[in-house]
Amino acid sequence: MTGTPSREWGSLRDGLEADVRRVTDRLRNLSAARLAAAPAPPDGGRPLYVTCAQAGRAAAGELAAAALALEAAADGITYGRRDLPELSDLAVADQVAVTAHDLLAALERVLPGARVWTSTYVETTAADAVAFAAQVLADVRRRI
Numbered sequence: 001m002t003g004t005p006s007r008e009w010g011s012l013r014d015g016l017e018a019d020v021r022r023v024t025d026r027l028r029n030l031s032a033a034r035l036a037a038a039p040a041p042p043d044g045g046r047p048l049y050v051t052c053a054q055a056g057r058a059a060a061g062e063l064a065a066a067a068l069a070l071e072a073a074a075d076g077i078t079y080g081r082r083d084l085p086e087l088s089d090l091a092v093a094d095q096v097a098v099t100a101h102d103l104l105a106a107l108e109r110v111l112p113g114a115r116v117w118t119s120t121y122v123e124t125t126a127a128d129a130v131a132f133a134a135q136v137l138a139d140v141r142r143r144i
Contacts, residue, residue: 009107012127016134020100023141027056027093030144035089039143052144053089056096059133059140060084063099065119066133067106070126072117074109079117096137103133 027035035053042048049055061084072079087095110116112127 008111009127009130012112012130012134013104013107016100016130016137017104019134019137019141020096020104023056023059023137023144024093024097024100026141026144027052027096032089035092039140042139042143046139049143051089053092055140055144056092057084057086059137060092060095060099062119062133062136063096063103066129067099067103069116069118069129070103070106070110070114073114073126074106079121081119100137103130 030052035056036051039049039052039055047058049058064084065081068082069079084095084099107130110126112125112130114126115123116126116129117123118129118132
């Protein structure tokens with residue numbers, strides 16, 4: 001491996017960290033009623049979420065899937081998707097924070113150009129897998 005993974009991720013890592021803070025802060029500040037309410041409608045072919053909590057869970061799921069893909073590539077093992085448990089609506093902010101922490105830790109283990117398998121079992125680069133998770137997170141940020 002050439003280069004240090006943490007330095008190689010640059011703005012993608014920085015943007016992800018910033019969005020995680022914004023999304024977790026927003027989710028933590030939503031009331032139970034608002035978490036159970038519908039988020040803003042999607043645009044550009046994004047998924048329709050029934051509740052804000054469901055949107056947060058979707059972001060957490062993609063962050064977890066990307067982390068798992070990077071960890072599998074770093075360890076040289078086969079990727080296998082694991083679904084997150086569905087916790088209380090009031091716990092969704094913590095679920096986003098924990099899965100984001102796992103992903104940020106996984107960035108330390110691989111370079112952006114590493115080949116990984118995604119949650120849809122497509123081979124791509126680590127950077128593309130992380131960028132997709134970051135796009136889902138950004139979409140959720142805009143809608144909650």
